[in-house]
Amino acid sequence: MVKGLVIAGPTAVGKTALSIKLAKAMDAEIISADSAQVYKDLDIGTAKVTEEEMGGVIHHMLDVVEPVEKYSVGEYQRTVDELLGKLEGEGKSVVLTGGTGLYIGSVTNGLADLPESDHELRAKLMERSNESLYEELKELDPEAAEGIHPNNKRRVERALEVCLLTGKKFSVVSKENIKGNNYPFLKVALERDRGVLYERINLRVDIMMEAGLLEEVERTYKKYGENLKKVNIIGYAELIRYIDGEITLEQAVEDIKQNSRRYAKRQFTWFKNQGDYLWYNLDKMTEEEIMNDVIERVKSS
Template sequence: MEKQKPLIVIAGPTAAGKTDFSIKLAKAVDGEIISADSMQVYRGLDIGTDKISPDRTEGIPHYLINIVSPDKPFSVGDFVAEADRAIRKIREKNKFPLIVGGTAFYIRALLYGLSSVPPADKAIRGRLNKLSSEYLYDRLKKIDPQYASRIHPGDRKRIIRALEVYELTGKPLSSFKLPEKPRYEFYGYFLYRDRGELYRRINDRVDSQIKRGLVEETKKLLVYGKNITAFQALGYKEMLPYIEGKTTLEDAVENLKRRTRQFAKRQFTWFRKEKGFKWINLSRVTEEEALDIIKSDLEKGGVL
Protein backbone atom coordinates (compact mmCIF):
# COMPACT_ATOMS: atom_id res chain seq x y z
CA MET A 1 0.00 0.00 0.00
CA GLU A 2 1.34 3.40 -0.99
CA LYS A 3 2.33 5.66 1.90
CA GLN A 4 -0.01 8.60 2.45
CA LYS A 5 1.34 11.99 1.48
CA PRO A 6 2.37 14.19 4.43
CA LEU A 7 0.95 17.66 4.82
CA ILE A 8 2.95 20.63 3.60
CA VAL A 9 2.15 23.65 5.76
CA ILE A 10 2.85 27.14 4.42
CA ALA A 11 2.38 29.72 7.18
CA GLY A 12 3.58 33.26 7.63
CA PRO A 13 2.52 36.82 8.37
CA THR A 14 -0.11 38.60 6.35
CA ALA A 15 1.17 40.08 3.05
CA ALA A 16 4.26 37.84 2.97
CA GLY A 17 3.18 36.31 -0.35
CA LYS A 18 1.85 32.90 0.78
CA THR A 19 -1.01 32.73 -1.73
CA ASP A 20 0.99 33.12 -4.95
CA PHE A 21 3.85 31.00 -3.61
CA SER A 22 1.51 28.17 -2.63
CA ILE A 23 0.16 27.91 -6.18
CA LYS A 24 3.70 27.57 -7.53
CA LEU A 25 4.45 24.95 -4.88
CA ALA A 26 1.26 23.02 -5.62
CA LYS A 27 2.27 22.85 -9.28
CA ALA A 28 5.83 21.82 -8.41
CA VAL A 29 4.89 18.92 -6.11
CA ASP A 30 1.42 17.98 -7.45
CA GLY A 31 -0.62 19.28 -4.55
CA GLU A 32 -3.94 20.89 -3.74
CA ILE A 33 -4.53 23.76 -1.32
CA ILE A 34 -6.52 23.94 1.90
CA SER A 35 -6.98 27.48 3.19
CA ALA A 36 -6.12 27.93 6.88
CA ASP A 37 -7.66 31.39 7.15
CA SER A 38 -10.44 31.81 9.71
CA MET A 39 -12.16 34.52 7.64
CA GLN A 40 -11.83 33.21 4.08
CA VAL A 41 -14.37 30.49 4.93
CA TYR A 42 -17.05 33.21 4.80
CA ARG A 43 -18.79 34.11 1.57
CA GLY A 44 -18.71 37.80 0.71
CA LEU A 45 -15.51 38.56 2.61
CA ASP A 46 -13.41 38.82 -0.54
CA ILE A 47 -11.52 42.12 -0.61
CA GLY A 48 -10.99 42.42 3.14
CA THR A 49 -9.45 38.95 3.41
CA ASP A 50 -7.56 39.22 0.11
CA LYS A 51 -9.28 36.00 -0.91
CA ILE A 52 -7.94 34.37 -4.05
CA SER A 53 -10.29 34.74 -7.02
CA PRO A 54 -11.08 31.77 -9.30
CA ASP A 55 -9.11 33.30 -12.18
CA ARG A 56 -5.93 33.32 -10.06
CA THR A 57 -5.96 29.68 -8.91
CA GLU A 58 -4.32 28.49 -12.17
CA GLY A 59 -6.36 25.28 -12.00
CA ILE A 60 -5.21 24.33 -8.51
CA PRO A 61 -8.20 23.23 -6.36
CA HIS A 62 -8.69 25.28 -3.19
CA TYR A 63 -10.66 24.02 -0.19
CA LEU A 64 -12.33 25.79 2.79
CA ILE A 65 -12.99 29.01 0.91
CA ASN A 66 -16.53 30.44 0.61
CA ILE A 67 -18.20 27.62 2.53
CA VAL A 68 -20.16 29.56 5.21
CA SER A 69 -22.62 32.45 5.20
CA PRO A 70 -21.26 35.55 7.01
CA ASP A 71 -23.95 35.30 9.71
CA LYS A 72 -23.18 31.67 10.62
CA PRO A 73 -20.70 30.61 13.33
CA PHE A 74 -17.63 28.63 12.28
CA SER A 75 -15.39 27.35 15.06
CA VAL A 76 -11.89 25.92 15.14
CA GLY A 77 -13.53 22.53 15.64
CA ASP A 78 -15.52 23.04 12.44
CA PHE A 79 -12.31 23.96 10.65
CA VAL A 80 -10.49 20.82 11.80
CA ALA A 81 -13.41 18.60 10.73
CA GLU A 82 -13.65 20.23 7.28
CA ALA A 83 -9.88 20.21 6.80
CA ASP A 84 -9.69 16.52 7.74
CA ARG A 85 -12.27 15.76 5.05
CA ALA A 86 -10.35 17.80 2.47
CA ILE A 87 -7.09 16.04 3.38
CA ARG A 88 -8.70 12.63 2.84
CA LYS A 89 -10.07 13.75 -0.54
CA ILE A 90 -6.67 15.09 -1.68
CA ARG A 91 -4.82 11.99 -0.49
CA GLU A 92 -7.26 9.77 -2.38
CA LYS A 93 -5.87 11.43 -5.52
CA ASN A 94 -2.32 10.68 -4.26
CA LYS A 95 -1.58 14.40 -4.12
CA PHE A 96 0.04 16.53 -1.41
CA PRO A 97 -2.36 18.45 0.86
CA LEU A 98 -0.98 22.00 1.19
CA ILE A 99 -2.23 23.84 4.29
CA VAL A 100 -1.84 27.55 3.56
CA GLY A 101 -2.71 30.50 5.77
CA GLY A 102 -2.00 32.77 8.65
CA THR A 103 -4.50 31.67 11.31
CA ALA A 104 -1.98 30.09 13.65
CA PHE A 105 -4.47 28.61 16.10
CA TYR A 106 -6.33 26.81 13.30
CA ILE A 107 -3.08 25.39 11.93
CA ARG A 108 -1.98 24.13 15.32
CA ALA A 109 -5.39 22.59 16.05
CA LEU A 110 -5.30 20.75 12.72
CA LEU A 111 -1.77 19.45 13.27
CA TYR A 112 -2.10 18.49 16.95
CA GLY A 113 -5.80 18.35 17.80
CA LEU A 114 -7.94 20.37 20.18
CA SER A 115 -7.51 20.72 23.92
CA SER A 116 -10.16 19.42 26.33
CA VAL A 117 -11.92 22.75 26.87
CA PRO A 118 -15.67 22.56 27.62
CA PRO A 119 -18.22 23.19 24.86
CA ALA A 120 -19.95 26.53 24.39
CA ASP A 121 -22.57 27.71 26.89
CA LYS A 122 -25.29 29.83 25.25
CA ALA A 123 -26.42 31.46 28.49
CA ILE A 124 -22.94 32.66 29.42
CA ARG A 125 -22.23 33.85 25.88
CA GLY A 126 -25.52 35.72 25.72
CA ARG A 127 -24.73 37.55 28.96
CA LEU A 128 -21.15 38.39 27.94
CA ASN A 129 -22.26 39.59 24.52
CA LYS A 130 -24.20 42.41 26.15
CA LEU A 131 -20.98 43.90 27.56
CA SER A 132 -18.49 46.17 25.79
CA SER A 133 -15.31 44.83 24.23
CA GLU A 134 -13.24 47.17 26.40
CA TYR A 135 -14.77 45.82 29.62
CA LEU A 136 -14.45 42.20 28.49
CA TYR A 137 -10.82 42.60 27.48
CA ASP A 138 -9.92 44.31 30.77
CA ARG A 139 -11.52 41.43 32.61
CA LEU A 140 -9.63 38.91 30.50
CA LYS A 141 -6.32 40.66 31.22
CA LYS A 142 -6.96 40.14 34.94
CA ILE A 143 -7.87 36.44 34.80
CA ASP A 144 -5.70 35.29 31.88
CA PRO A 145 -3.00 37.84 30.97
CA GLN A 146 -1.08 35.23 28.95
CA TYR A 147 -3.98 34.59 26.57
CA ALA A 148 -4.98 38.27 26.50
CA SER A 149 -1.51 39.21 25.24
CA ARG A 150 -1.93 36.88 22.24
CA ILE A 151 -5.18 38.29 20.86
CA HIS A 152 -6.42 41.68 19.66
CA PRO A 153 -8.36 43.76 22.23
CA GLY A 154 -11.24 43.98 19.75
CA ASP A 155 -11.47 40.23 19.05
CA ARG A 156 -14.79 39.72 20.86
CA LYS A 157 -15.21 36.15 19.69
CA ARG A 158 -12.00 34.89 21.32
CA ILE A 159 -12.30 37.16 24.36
CA ILE A 160 -15.79 35.87 25.12
CA ARG A 161 -14.69 32.27 24.59
CA ALA A 162 -11.83 32.71 27.07
CA LEU A 163 -14.12 34.28 29.68
CA GLU A 164 -16.71 31.57 29.07
CA VAL A 165 -14.13 28.83 29.70
CA TYR A 166 -13.04 30.57 32.90
CA GLU A 167 -16.61 30.80 34.17
CA LEU A 168 -17.25 27.12 33.38
CA THR A 169 -14.03 25.73 34.83
CA GLY A 170 -12.44 28.35 37.05
CA LYS A 171 -9.26 27.94 35.00
CA PRO A 172 -7.75 30.33 32.42
CA LEU A 173 -7.94 29.21 28.81
CA SER A 174 -4.13 29.38 28.51
CA SER A 175 -3.87 26.59 31.12
CA PHE A 176 -5.55 24.11 28.76
CA LYS A 177 -2.59 22.70 26.91
CA LEU A 178 -2.90 21.46 23.37
CA PRO A 179 -1.67 17.94 22.59
CA GLU A 180 2.04 17.69 21.78
CA LYS A 181 1.96 14.70 19.42
CA PRO A 182 1.09 15.60 15.81
CA ARG A 183 -1.99 14.03 14.24
CA TYR A 184 -0.32 14.18 10.83
CA GLU A 185 3.17 13.89 9.44
CA PHE A 186 3.96 17.37 8.14
CA TYR A 187 6.62 19.60 6.66
CA GLY A 188 6.17 23.12 7.99
CA TYR A 189 7.47 26.40 6.53
CA PHE A 190 7.10 29.94 7.82
CA LEU A 191 7.50 32.39 4.95
CA TYR A 192 8.37 35.93 5.95
CA ARG A 193 10.17 39.07 4.77
CA ASP A 194 12.38 41.75 6.28
CA ARG A 195 10.29 44.13 8.38
CA GLY A 196 10.65 47.14 6.09
CA GLU A 197 9.60 45.18 3.02
CA LEU A 198 6.74 43.44 4.85
CA TYR A 199 5.36 46.75 6.10
CA ARG A 200 5.54 48.23 2.59
CA ARG A 201 3.62 45.22 1.27
CA ILE A 202 1.02 45.64 4.03
CA ASN A 203 0.56 49.32 3.14
CA ASP A 204 0.28 48.49 -0.56
CA ARG A 205 -2.26 45.76 0.16
CA VAL A 206 -4.47 48.08 2.20
CA ASP A 207 -4.30 50.80 -0.48
CA SER A 208 -5.26 48.19 -3.08
CA GLN A 209 -8.17 46.95 -0.94
CA ILE A 210 -9.55 50.48 -0.70
CA LYS A 211 -9.29 50.97 -4.46
CA ARG A 212 -10.97 47.62 -5.09
CA GLY A 213 -13.97 48.51 -2.93
CA LEU A 214 -13.38 47.52 0.70
CA VAL A 215 -15.75 50.24 1.94
CA GLU A 216 -18.55 49.05 -0.37
CA GLU A 217 -17.95 45.40 0.64
CA THR A 218 -18.20 46.40 4.31
CA LYS A 219 -21.51 48.20 3.67
CA LYS A 220 -22.93 45.05 2.03
CA LEU A 221 -22.07 43.00 5.11
CA LEU A 222 -24.08 45.36 7.33
CA VAL A 223 -27.24 43.65 6.10
CA TYR A 224 -26.31 40.86 8.55
CA GLY A 225 -25.83 43.30 11.46
CA LYS A 226 -22.69 44.46 13.23
CA ASN A 227 -22.37 41.48 15.59
CA ILE A 228 -21.31 38.92 12.99
CA THR A 229 -17.83 37.42 13.09
CA ALA A 230 -16.90 39.29 9.91
CA PHE A 231 -16.69 42.52 11.84
CA GLN A 232 -13.94 41.02 13.98
CA ALA A 233 -11.85 40.61 10.82
CA LEU A 234 -9.15 43.10 9.89
CA GLY A 235 -10.48 45.56 7.36
CA TYR A 236 -14.18 45.52 8.11
CA LYS A 237 -14.07 46.71 11.71
CA GLU A 238 -11.72 49.54 10.71
CA MET A 239 -14.07 50.71 7.94
CA LEU A 240 -17.15 50.78 10.20
CA PRO A 241 -16.27 54.05 11.98
CA TYR A 242 -15.83 55.72 8.58
CA ILE A 243 -19.15 54.38 7.30
CA GLU A 244 -20.84 55.60 10.50
CA GLY A 245 -19.32 59.07 10.05
CA LYS A 246 -17.15 58.83 13.16
CA THR A 247 -13.81 59.23 11.36
CA THR A 248 -12.30 60.14 8.01
CA LEU A 249 -11.40 57.59 5.36
CA GLU A 250 -7.75 58.62 5.69
CA ASP A 251 -7.77 57.88 9.44
CA ALA A 252 -9.61 54.58 8.91
CA VAL A 253 -7.01 53.49 6.35
CA GLU A 254 -4.10 54.43 8.62
CA ASN A 255 -5.74 52.57 11.49
CA LEU A 256 -6.10 49.47 9.29
CA LYS A 257 -2.44 49.64 8.27
CA ARG A 258 -1.35 49.98 11.89
CA ARG A 259 -3.53 47.10 13.09
CA THR A 260 -2.37 44.89 10.24
CA ARG A 261 1.26 45.50 11.25
CA GLN A 262 0.34 44.58 14.83
CA PHE A 263 -1.34 41.41 13.60
CA ALA A 264 1.76 40.46 11.61
CA LYS A 265 3.86 40.87 14.76
CA ARG A 266 1.55 38.49 16.63
CA GLN A 267 1.90 35.93 13.84
CA PHE A 268 5.70 36.09 14.20
CA THR A 269 5.39 35.69 17.98
CA TRP A 270 3.14 32.63 17.71
CA PHE A 271 5.27 30.73 15.21
CA ARG A 272 8.50 31.36 17.09
CA LYS A 273 7.08 28.87 19.62
CA GLU A 274 5.97 26.29 17.06
CA LYS A 275 8.06 23.18 16.52
CA GLY A 276 8.72 21.68 13.12
CA PHE A 277 8.70 24.89 11.06
CA LYS A 278 11.58 25.99 8.87
CA TRP A 279 11.72 29.79 8.43
CA ILE A 280 12.34 31.10 4.91
CA ASN A 281 13.01 34.79 4.35
CA LEU A 282 11.64 35.77 0.95
CA SER A 283 13.57 39.03 1.16
CA ARG A 284 16.80 37.04 1.05
CA VAL A 285 15.95 34.09 -1.24
CA THR A 286 13.93 33.97 -4.43
CA GLU A 287 10.68 32.04 -4.67
CA GLU A 288 12.47 29.54 -6.92
CA GLU A 289 15.13 28.99 -4.26
CA ALA A 290 12.41 28.57 -1.62
CA LEU A 291 10.70 25.97 -3.82
CA ASP A 292 14.00 24.13 -4.15
CA ILE A 293 14.43 24.12 -0.36
CA ILE A 294 11.03 22.51 0.12
CA LYS A 295 11.43 20.01 -2.70
CA SER A 296 14.85 19.05 -1.32
CA ASP A 297 13.32 18.42 2.12
CA LEU A 298 10.61 16.24 0.61
CA GLU A 299 13.18 14.29 -1.41
CA LYS A 300 15.37 13.75 1.65
CA GLY A 301 12.29 12.52 3.52
CA GLY A 302 11.58 10.05 0.73
CA VAL A 303 8.11 11.43 0.02
CA LEU A 304 8.75 13.17 -3.32
Protein backbone atom coordinates in the same frame (compact mmCIF):
# COMPACT_ATOMS: atom_id res chain seq x y z
CA MET B 1 7.26 11.58 0.24
CA VAL B 2 5.69 14.00 2.72
CA LYS B 3 2.02 14.37 1.86
CA GLY B 4 1.42 17.59 3.76
CA LEU B 5 3.18 20.94 3.46
CA VAL B 6 2.43 24.04 5.54
CA ILE B 7 3.16 27.52 4.18
CA ALA B 8 2.64 29.99 7.02
CA GLY B 9 3.71 33.48 7.98
CA PRO B 10 2.44 37.03 8.52
CA THR B 11 -0.07 38.83 6.34
CA ALA B 12 1.19 40.20 2.98
CA VAL B 13 4.45 38.23 3.17
CA GLY B 14 3.78 36.31 -0.08
CA LYS B 15 2.17 33.02 1.02
CA THR B 16 -0.49 32.85 -1.70
CA ALA B 17 1.80 33.09 -4.72
CA LEU B 18 4.37 30.63 -3.37
CA SER B 19 1.79 28.11 -2.16
CA ILE B 20 0.17 27.97 -5.60
CA LYS B 21 3.53 27.41 -7.30
CA LEU B 22 4.43 24.68 -4.81
CA ALA B 23 1.01 23.05 -5.17
CA LYS B 24 1.50 22.89 -8.93
CA ALA B 25 4.99 21.40 -8.50
CA MET B 26 3.67 18.78 -6.05
CA ASP B 27 0.38 18.15 -7.88
CA ALA B 28 -1.29 19.09 -4.60
CA GLU B 29 -4.54 20.72 -3.54
CA ILE B 30 -4.54 23.79 -1.30
CA ILE B 31 -6.37 24.09 2.02
CA SER B 32 -6.75 27.62 3.34
CA ALA B 33 -5.92 28.20 7.01
CA ASP B 34 -7.27 31.72 7.34
CA SER B 35 -9.96 32.52 9.89
CA ALA B 36 -11.23 35.48 7.81
CA GLN B 37 -11.35 33.74 4.45
CA VAL B 38 -13.84 31.14 5.69
CA TYR B 39 -16.47 33.90 5.46
CA LYS B 40 -18.56 34.43 2.34
CA ASP B 41 -18.79 37.93 0.80
CA LEU B 42 -15.59 39.13 2.48
CA ASP B 43 -13.23 38.91 -0.46
CA ILE B 44 -11.16 42.03 -1.10
CA GLY B 45 -10.48 42.84 2.56
CA THR B 46 -9.35 39.30 3.39
CA ALA B 47 -7.09 39.10 0.30
CA LYS B 48 -8.98 36.00 -0.77
CA VAL B 49 -7.33 34.29 -3.71
CA THR B 50 -9.13 34.88 -7.00
CA GLU B 51 -9.99 32.17 -9.51
CA GLU B 52 -7.44 33.63 -11.90
CA GLU B 53 -4.71 33.54 -9.24
CA MET B 54 -5.57 29.90 -8.41
CA GLY B 55 -4.29 28.90 -11.85
CA GLY B 56 -6.36 25.74 -11.85
CA VAL B 57 -5.20 24.58 -8.40
CA ILE B 58 -8.12 23.32 -6.29
CA HIS B 59 -8.64 25.38 -3.11
CA HIS B 60 -10.60 24.32 -0.03
CA MET B 61 -11.98 26.12 3.08
CA LEU B 62 -12.90 29.38 1.37
CA ASP B 63 -16.44 30.81 1.67
CA VAL B 64 -17.54 28.24 4.24
CA VAL B 65 -20.02 30.28 6.33
CA GLU B 66 -21.74 33.66 6.31
CA PRO B 67 -19.89 36.31 8.35
CA VAL B 68 -22.63 36.54 10.99
CA GLU B 69 -22.31 32.82 11.80
CA LYS B 70 -19.97 31.59 14.52
CA TYR B 71 -17.15 29.40 13.32
CA SER B 72 -14.76 27.78 15.76
CA VAL B 73 -11.32 26.25 15.43
CA GLY B 74 -12.91 22.93 16.40
CA GLU B 75 -15.32 23.13 13.46
CA TYR B 76 -12.43 23.99 11.17
CA GLN B 77 -10.40 21.03 12.41
CA ARG B 78 -13.25 18.54 11.99
CA THR B 79 -14.02 19.73 8.46
CA VAL B 80 -10.38 19.68 7.35
CA ASP B 81 -9.69 16.28 8.93
CA GLU B 82 -12.69 14.86 7.05
CA LEU B 83 -11.39 16.44 3.84
CA LEU B 84 -7.90 15.03 4.44
CA GLY B 85 -9.37 11.57 4.89
CA LYS B 86 -10.98 11.88 1.46
CA LEU B 87 -7.82 13.27 -0.17
CA GLU B 88 -5.68 10.57 1.42
CA GLY B 89 -7.89 7.97 -0.21
CA GLU B 90 -7.23 9.67 -3.55
CA GLY B 91 -3.47 9.74 -2.88
CA LYS B 92 -3.38 13.56 -2.99
CA SER B 93 -0.74 15.78 -1.45
CA VAL B 94 -1.91 18.99 0.24
CA VAL B 95 -0.56 22.45 0.90
CA LEU B 96 -2.05 23.98 4.05
CA THR B 97 -1.52 27.72 3.87
CA GLY B 98 -2.56 30.79 5.83
CA GLY B 99 -1.77 33.02 8.74
CA THR B 100 -4.10 31.64 11.41
CA GLY B 101 -1.79 29.65 13.65
CA LEU B 102 -4.56 28.01 15.67
CA TYR B 103 -6.16 26.65 12.49
CA ILE B 104 -2.85 25.22 11.30
CA GLY B 105 -2.02 23.74 14.70
CA SER B 106 -5.43 22.07 14.99
CA VAL B 107 -4.69 20.12 11.80
CA THR B 108 -0.96 19.43 12.19
CA ASN B 109 -0.92 18.78 15.94
CA GLY B 110 -4.58 18.15 16.78
CA LEU B 111 -6.82 19.60 19.45
CA ALA B 112 -7.70 18.50 22.96
CA ASP B 113 -10.81 16.32 23.06
CA LEU B 114 -12.76 18.46 25.52
CA PRO B 115 -16.38 17.62 26.31
CA GLU B 116 -19.25 19.69 24.93
CA SER B 117 -20.80 22.13 27.38
CA ASP B 118 -23.44 20.64 29.63
CA HIS B 119 -26.29 23.17 29.73
CA GLU B 120 -27.64 22.02 33.09
CA LEU B 121 -24.24 22.07 34.78
CA ARG B 122 -23.27 25.37 33.13
CA ALA B 123 -26.52 26.97 34.38
CA LYS B 124 -25.68 25.93 37.94
CA LEU B 125 -22.13 27.25 37.63
CA MET B 126 -23.35 30.57 36.25
CA GLU B 127 -25.48 31.10 39.35
CA ARG B 128 -22.40 30.98 41.58
CA SER B 129 -20.00 33.80 42.40
CA ASN B 130 -16.54 34.17 40.87
CA GLU B 131 -14.95 33.55 44.25
CA SER B 132 -16.86 30.31 44.84
CA LEU B 133 -16.03 28.94 41.38
CA TYR B 134 -12.37 29.91 41.63
CA GLU B 135 -11.96 28.31 45.06
CA GLU B 136 -13.39 25.01 43.80
CA LEU B 137 -11.15 25.14 40.74
CA LYS B 138 -8.12 25.70 42.99
CA GLU B 139 -9.06 22.57 44.94
CA LEU B 140 -9.66 20.40 41.85
CA ASP B 141 -6.93 21.78 39.59
CA PRO B 142 -4.42 24.22 41.16
CA GLU B 143 -2.37 24.42 37.96
CA ALA B 144 -5.37 25.50 35.87
CA ALA B 145 -6.40 28.04 38.51
CA GLU B 146 -2.92 29.53 38.52
CA GLY B 147 -3.14 30.21 34.79
CA ILE B 148 -6.59 31.85 34.84
CA HIS B 149 -7.40 35.25 36.30
CA PRO B 150 -10.04 34.91 39.08
CA ASN B 151 -12.19 37.59 37.41
CA ASN B 152 -12.30 35.75 34.08
CA LYS B 153 -15.53 33.98 34.98
CA ARG B 154 -16.12 32.39 31.59
CA ARG B 155 -12.73 30.64 31.58
CA VAL B 156 -13.05 29.64 35.23
CA GLU B 157 -16.50 28.18 34.53
CA ARG B 158 -15.24 26.22 31.52
CA ALA B 159 -12.19 24.83 33.34
CA LEU B 160 -14.33 23.78 36.29
CA GLU B 161 -16.98 22.30 33.98
CA VAL B 162 -14.35 20.12 32.25
CA CYS B 163 -13.01 18.96 35.62
CA LEU B 164 -16.51 17.99 36.80
CA LEU B 165 -17.56 16.31 33.53
CA THR B 166 -14.37 14.30 32.98
CA GLY B 167 -13.18 13.70 36.50
CA LYS B 168 -9.76 14.82 35.27
CA LYS B 169 -7.76 18.03 35.61
CA PHE B 170 -8.48 20.65 32.95
CA SER B 171 -4.77 21.53 32.89
CA VAL B 172 -4.00 17.94 31.82
CA VAL B 173 -6.93 17.25 29.48
CA SER B 174 -6.49 20.55 27.61
CA LYS B 175 -2.94 19.57 26.63
CA GLU B 176 -3.78 16.07 25.39
CA ASN B 177 -4.03 16.94 21.70
CA ILE B 178 -5.55 14.36 19.38
CA LYS B 179 -4.53 14.54 15.72
CA GLY B 180 -7.39 13.55 13.44
CA ASN B 181 -5.58 12.84 10.16
CA ASN B 182 -2.74 10.70 8.78
CA TYR B 183 -0.82 13.47 7.02
CA PRO B 184 2.74 14.17 8.16
CA PHE B 185 3.41 17.89 7.68
CA LEU B 186 6.60 19.72 6.76
CA LYS B 187 6.14 23.21 8.23
CA VAL B 188 7.50 26.20 6.36
CA ALA B 189 7.15 29.85 7.38
CA LEU B 190 7.92 32.90 5.27
CA GLU B 191 9.30 36.22 6.45
CA ARG B 192 10.63 39.50 5.07
CA ASP B 193 12.65 42.31 6.55
CA ARG B 194 10.25 44.26 8.73
CA GLY B 195 10.47 47.55 6.82
CA VAL B 196 9.77 45.76 3.53
CA LEU B 197 6.84 43.83 5.00
CA TYR B 198 5.27 46.99 6.38
CA GLU B 199 5.65 48.71 3.00
CA ARG B 200 3.94 45.74 1.35
CA ILE B 201 1.10 45.92 3.88
CA ASN B 202 0.58 49.65 3.28
CA LEU B 203 0.64 49.17 -0.49
CA ARG B 204 -1.78 46.24 -0.31
CA VAL B 205 -4.29 48.33 1.63
CA ASP B 206 -4.08 51.05 -1.05
CA ILE B 207 -4.61 48.41 -3.76
CA MET B 208 -7.59 46.98 -1.84
CA MET B 209 -9.18 50.42 -1.66
CA GLU B 210 -8.66 50.91 -5.39
CA ALA B 211 -10.16 47.46 -6.02
CA GLY B 212 -13.39 48.45 -4.27
CA LEU B 213 -12.96 47.52 -0.61
CA LEU B 214 -15.16 50.39 0.58
CA GLU B 215 -17.95 49.31 -1.78
CA GLU B 216 -17.58 45.71 -0.56
CA VAL B 217 -17.90 46.81 3.07
CA GLU B 218 -20.92 49.02 2.27
CA ARG B 219 -22.57 46.09 0.48
CA THR B 220 -21.94 43.54 3.21
CA TYR B 221 -22.85 46.01 5.99
CA LYS B 222 -26.16 46.66 4.25
CA LYS B 223 -26.72 42.91 3.85
CA TYR B 224 -25.84 41.77 7.38
CA GLY B 225 -26.44 44.93 9.42
CA GLU B 226 -25.06 45.50 12.90
CA ASN B 227 -24.16 41.81 13.26
CA LEU B 228 -21.25 42.35 10.87
CA LYS B 229 -19.51 44.38 13.59
CA LYS B 230 -19.15 41.24 15.72
CA VAL B 231 -16.82 39.68 13.16
CA ASN B 232 -14.28 42.45 13.82
CA ILE B 233 -12.03 41.73 10.83
CA ILE B 234 -9.35 44.27 9.93
CA GLY B 235 -10.46 46.34 6.97
CA TYR B 236 -14.14 45.88 7.67
CA ALA B 237 -14.21 47.14 11.27
CA GLU B 238 -12.43 50.39 10.39
CA LEU B 239 -14.54 51.14 7.30
CA ILE B 240 -17.75 50.42 9.20
CA ARG B 241 -16.66 53.16 11.63
CA TYR B 242 -16.28 55.48 8.64
CA ILE B 243 -19.70 54.50 7.25
CA ASP B 244 -21.21 55.17 10.69
CA GLY B 245 -19.67 58.65 10.65
CA GLU B 246 -17.27 58.02 13.55
CA ILE B 247 -14.04 58.70 11.63
CA THR B 248 -12.93 60.09 8.26
CA LEU B 249 -12.14 57.82 5.32
CA GLU B 250 -8.49 58.91 5.52
CA GLN B 251 -8.36 57.89 9.19
CA ALA B 252 -10.06 54.57 8.44
CA VAL B 253 -7.47 53.70 5.79
CA GLU B 254 -4.62 54.71 8.12
CA ASP B 255 -6.14 52.56 10.89
CA ILE B 256 -6.38 49.57 8.53
CA LYS B 257 -2.68 49.90 7.71
CA GLN B 258 -1.66 50.27 11.34
CA ASN B 259 -3.84 47.40 12.58
CA SER B 260 -2.58 45.19 9.74
CA ARG B 261 1.04 45.93 10.68
CA ARG B 262 0.32 45.12 14.33
CA TYR B 263 -1.42 41.90 13.31
CA ALA B 264 1.55 40.89 11.16
CA LYS B 265 3.86 41.43 14.14
CA ARG B 266 1.67 39.20 16.34
CA GLN B 267 1.57 36.50 13.66
CA PHE B 268 5.35 36.58 13.26
CA THR B 269 5.83 36.23 17.02
CA TRP B 270 3.33 33.37 17.23
CA PHE B 271 4.95 31.30 14.48
CA LYS B 272 8.48 31.99 15.78
CA ASN B 273 7.43 30.74 19.20
CA GLN B 274 6.27 27.40 17.78
CA GLY B 275 9.84 26.31 17.19
CA ASP B 276 9.06 23.67 14.53
CA TYR B 277 8.99 25.80 11.38
CA LEU B 278 11.62 26.11 8.66
CA TRP B 279 12.00 29.83 7.97
CA TYR B 280 12.71 31.43 4.60
CA ASN B 281 13.27 35.15 4.06
CA LEU B 282 11.83 36.31 0.73
CA ASP B 283 14.14 39.35 0.78
CA LYS B 284 17.21 37.13 0.92
CA MET B 285 16.13 34.24 -1.34
CA THR B 286 14.12 34.14 -4.54
CA GLU B 287 10.84 32.25 -4.77
CA GLU B 288 12.57 29.77 -7.07
CA GLU B 289 15.38 29.13 -4.57
CA ILE B 290 12.88 28.61 -1.76
CA MET B 291 10.75 26.31 -3.93
CA ASN B 292 13.70 24.16 -4.92
CA ASP B 293 14.84 23.80 -1.32
CA VAL B 294 11.35 23.00 -0.02
CA ILE B 295 10.68 20.43 -2.73
CA GLU B 296 14.01 18.73 -2.02
CA ARG B 297 13.08 18.54 1.66
CA VAL B 298 9.65 17.17 0.77
CA LYS B 299 11.20 14.47 -1.41
CA SER B 300 13.76 13.46 1.21
CA SER B 301 11.28 13.32 4.10
